[in-house]
Amino acid sequence: MNKCESEVMSFPSDILSQEEQDEILREISDIPDVNEMVHILSNNSNINGENDFNEEKEYKDKIVIVVPANEHSIPPIISNILSNEEYPGPFEFEVDICPNGSKNPWVYSPPLNKIFMDMNSPFPVDFKIKNRPQNSLFIRVTPVYSLPQHSQDFVYRCINHEHPMETSNRNVKENVRQHIIRCSNSSAIYLGDKEKSQRLSVAIPLSLPQSGTESVREMFQFVCKNSCPTPGMNRRPIEAIFTLEDVSGHVLGRQTLRVRICSCPKRDKEKEEKEHSDNTRLPRGKKRKVEKSEKKPVASSDVDNKEYKLTLNIVGKHNAQQVLKYSHDLMAGEYIRHGSNGGEVYKNCLNGINNLMIFPTLK
Amino acid sequence: MNKCESEVMSFPSDILSQEEQDEILREISDIPDVNEMVHILSNNSNINGENDFNEEKEYKDKIVIVVPANEHSIPPIISNILSNEEYPGPFEFEVDICPNGSKNPWVYSPPLNKIFMDMNSPFPVDFKIKNRPQNSLFIRVTPVYSLPQHSQDFVYRCINHEHPMETSNRNVKENVRQHIIRCSNSSAIYLGDKEKSQRLSVAIPLSLPQSGTESVREMFQFVCKNSCPTPGMNRRPIEAIFTLEDVSGHVLGRQTLRVRICSCPKRDKEKEEKEHSDNTRLPRGKKRKVEKSEKKPVASSDVDNKEYKLTLNIVGKHNAQQVLKYSHDLMAGEYIRHGSNGGEVYKNCLNGINNLMIFPTLK
DNA sequence: ACACAAGTAC
DNA sequence: GTACTTGTGT
Ligand SMILES: [Zn+2]
Ligand SMILES: [Zn+2]
Numbered sequence: 043m044n045k046c047e048s049e050v051m052s053f054p055s056d057i058l059s060q061e062e063q064d065e066i067l068r069e070i071s072d073i074p075d076v077n078e079m080v081h082i083l084s085n086n087s088n089i090n091g092e093n094d095f096n097e098e099k100e101y102k103d104k105i106v107i108v109v110p111a112n113e114h115s116i117p118p119i120i121s122n123i124l125s126n127e128e129y130p131g132p133f134e135f136e137v138d139i140c141p142n143g144s145k146n147p148w149v150y151s152p153p154l155n156k157i158f159m160d161m162n163s164p165f166p167v168d169f170k171i172k173n174r175p176q177n178s179l180f181i182r183v184t185p186v187y188s189l190p191q192h193s194q195d196f197v198y199r200c201i202n203h204e205h206p207m208e209t210s211n212r213n214v215k216e217n218v219r220q221h222i223i224r225c226s227n228s229s230a231i232y233l234g235d236k237e238k239s240q241r242l243s244v245a246i247p248l249s250l251p252q253s254g255t256e257s258v259r260e261m262f263q264f265v266c267k268n269s270c271p272t273p274g275m276n277r278r279p280i281e282a283i284f285t286l287e288d289v290s291g292h293v294l295g296r297q298t299l300r301v302r303i304c305s306c307p308k309r310d311k312e313k314e315e316k317e318h319s320d321n322t323r324l325p326r327g328k329k330r331k332v333e334k335s336e337k338k339p340v341a342s343s344d345v346d347n348k349e350y351k352l353t354l355n356i357v358g359k360h361n362a363q364q365v366l367k368y369s370h371d372l373m374a375g376e377y378i379r380h381g382s383n384g385g386e387v388y389k390n391c392l393n394g395i396n397n398l399m400i401f402p403t404l405k
Numbered sequence: 406m407n408k409c410e411s412e413v414m415s416f417p418s419d420i421l422s423q424e425e426q427d428e429i430l431r432e433i434s435d436i437p438d439v440n441e442m443v444h445i446l447s448n449n450s451n452i453n454g455e456n457d458f459n460e461e462k463e464y465k466d467k468i469v470i471v472v473p474a475n476e477h478s479i480p481p482i483i484s485n486i487l488s489n490e491e492y493p494g495p496f497e498f499e500v501d502i503c504p505n506g507s508k509n510p511w512v513y514s515p516p517l518n519k520i521f522m523d524m525n526s527p528f529p530v531d532f533k534i535k536n537r538p539q540n541s542l543f544i545r546v547t548p549v550y551s552l553p554q555h556s557q558d559f560v561y562r563c564i565n566h567e568h569p570m571e572t573s574n575r576n577v578k579e580n581v582r583q584h585i586i587r588c589s590n591s592s593a594i595y596l597g598d599k600e601k602s603q604r605l606s607v608a609i610p611l612s613l614p615q616s617g618t619e620s621v622r623e624m625f626q627f628v629c630k631n632s633c634p635t636p637g638m639n640r641r642p643i644e645a646i647f648t649l650e651d652v653s654g655h656v657l658g659r660q661t662l663r664v665r666i667c668s669c670p671k672r673d674k675e676k677e678e679k680e681h682s683d684n685t686r687l688p689r690g691k692k693r694k695v696e697k698s699e700k701k702p703v704a705s706s707d708v709d710n711k712e713y714k715l716t717l718n719i720v721g722k723h724n725a726q727q728v729l730k731y732s733h734d735l736m737a738g739e740y741i742r743h744g745s746n747g748g749e750v751y752k753n754c755l756n757g758i759n760n761l762m763i764f765p766t767l768k
Numbered sequence: 769a770c771a772c773a774a775g776t777a778c
Numbered sequence: 779g780t781a782c783t784t785g786t787g788t
Contacts, residue, residue, distance in 0.1 A: 202563070202565050350725035351718050352716070352728060355754055357710050361736070376721065391718055398715070
């Protein structure tokens with residue numbers, strides 16, 4: 043993932059708030075993987091919402107320096123602005139979008155470090171760390187507005203899509219509905235509450251990689267578009283901030299991925315890449331030939347006498363009858379031509395069509 | 406307002422339903438103007454939802470024949486499709502949009518008989534009748550979808566704008582919120598309930614004209630746009646049906662006004678007028694002056710354009726494809742012949758058949 | 769009023 | 779994938 047080039051000021055405000063900790067205690071007590079987190083949280087003295095700077099902690103057999111993202115600023119209060127600065131950290135935290143075939147409903151632009159996809163489309167994100175400690179680690183994903191004039195606003199869903207009857211909200215718990223990012227991981231914890239004017243994020247315990255691989259894949263999904271009306275994103279660009287955290291909420295790594303959720307991911311990606319290259323004045327002589335010829339090979343079987351069920355809507359009673367008549371003629375011709383040598387199947391078919399023609403199903 | 410030349414069959418379904426009558430009884434008991442209505446309603450024997458045809462009633466000193474819009478059909482059940490046929494009736498009921506200066510937030514197109522305005526913009530409508538009786542009369546305004554394939558759907562607000570926190574809903578009663586048409590008249594009665602799957606309308610007692618004038622002006626306002634997402638209008642055109650009714654809900658007059666609620670009324674009016682003149686110029690090479698108001702596409706029972714679902718078994722993939730092709734040809738022919746005036750249903754049908762032809766359901 | 773943005777139909 | 783529709787910012 044490319045370096046984040048944002049010039050937004052960032053503050054070390056990634057720590058869990060008291061409310062979030064309480065919420066975790068309530069929510070995840072039945073999740074084995076995070077029991078340790080619960081234990082530590084319940085004895086956690088660092089509850090005032092501030093990071094301990096340059097705090098030394100022991101992870102496995104390795105002493106690491108836990109540093110905040112920016113050392114040049116110590117705000118007196120917790121900032122609403124979340125840091126989005128790239129910070130691989132002691133475990134060389136990496137976040138990758140696997141390059142996808144054109145078949146996928148999402149598309150990634152390396153030059154923009156931006157993923158484009160439609161709403162409700164699941165997409166994979168690969169997480170990689172090195173020298174993994176014994177302690178439980180978590181990944182938190184927080185959507186934030188990219189533009190500085192909105193980065194202090196929290197990203198909520200629009201009224202429409204948050205509605206309980208929305209198809210995307212079937213069997214979705216009340217507190218999950220307000221989140222625009224969902225994770226398919228069943229241990230996912232949805233943090234924050236719009237009603238309490240809190241920033242929303244989703245956290246998952248970092249799973250162990252499948253043997254033979256170093257990365258862990260998680261599926262995510264956005265359930266609102268950038269174009270959703272206020273109080274939704276209202277056409278403001280966003281990015282997803284992935285933070286690697288320990289159970290106390292200390293940030294051990296951070297990566298950012300710009301995101302656009304829209305109806306035409308491909309078109310919009312090309313448009314943004316074009317204006318990006320225009321802006322940076324790096325004329326790319328890169329031609330792309332879009333090969334779109336996809337002719338399906340017509341396989342011809344030896345004997346074309348299998349039965350196919352057609353369900354089609356026809357406007358107009360007369361027209362529907364015409365279709366029936368045509369079907370009858372077609373089958374009758376075949377029946378006559380085949381005679382007793384394979385014509386039985388056509389005879390059955392004729393009977394079926396006959397019934398449709400005789401009985402007034404077309405009311 | 407131009408004459409409506411609809412050829413659509415219409416049903417006498419404008420009568421007040423029992424629920425509506427009950428609702429009126431509950432709602433307007435404190436409104437002096439309609440006390441008579443309440444009284445009569447409470448003793449009203451015509452509560453079965455059907456009109457009495459050619460019923461003789463005495464209005465003031467004049468005997469009038471109360472006729473339904475169309476006498477040629479007596480449907481056995483109440484239709485969901487509301488008549489939109491022009492019917493001046495015994496009192497020569499007129500509905501006028503006063504021509505406006507360019508300063509107003511709304512514009513009226515005489516050739517289209519259509520008003521264009523932004524959402525939440527109040528606009529005036531003038532009502533005129535002749536030989537006004539002593540009895541109380543009411544004006545009911547009902548929004549309906551213009552296209553036949555949607556005319557049986559009821560017009561509701563979108564989730565977004567129906568939300569209690571919406572600015573347009575400040576100090577607005579619960580049952581009013583769901584209506585897209587509001588009237589500034591304090592005696593307005595909002596009829597129907599979305600929760601009960603009823604059609605919504607607003608009714609007002611017809612005031613007495615100011616001395617020296619013959620018409621009564623009322624201010625209305627639409628609080629959703631045509632472009633509002635489902636379950637809102639979802640870009641489907643609508644019209645407002647104004648019915649003059651007596652206290653029993655008998656229709657004594659009817660006028661229709663097409664409506665478009667959008668962000669750029671002027672632009673969209675010019676665009677629609679342009680394509681209207683394009684459409685009317687081409688088919689008739691010679692005629693120019695006579696046609697001043699267009700035919701309106703409406704649902705009609707004596708037109709053979711309902712959709713029928715056929716489920717038939719065909720032997721042979723090729724034959725199945727032939728049936729599909731034939732169906733496609735049949736619908737395509739209809740579509741071409743109907744054009745934009747009623748061809749939409751065939752287009753939808755074609756899409757369905759297309760999908761069957763393109764996707765290898767025939768495996 | 770114009771040009772752009774972004775969802776949708778074809 | 780193209781073109782149109784329609785809201786929004788300037
Ligand atoms: Zn949304
Ligand atoms: Zn709306």
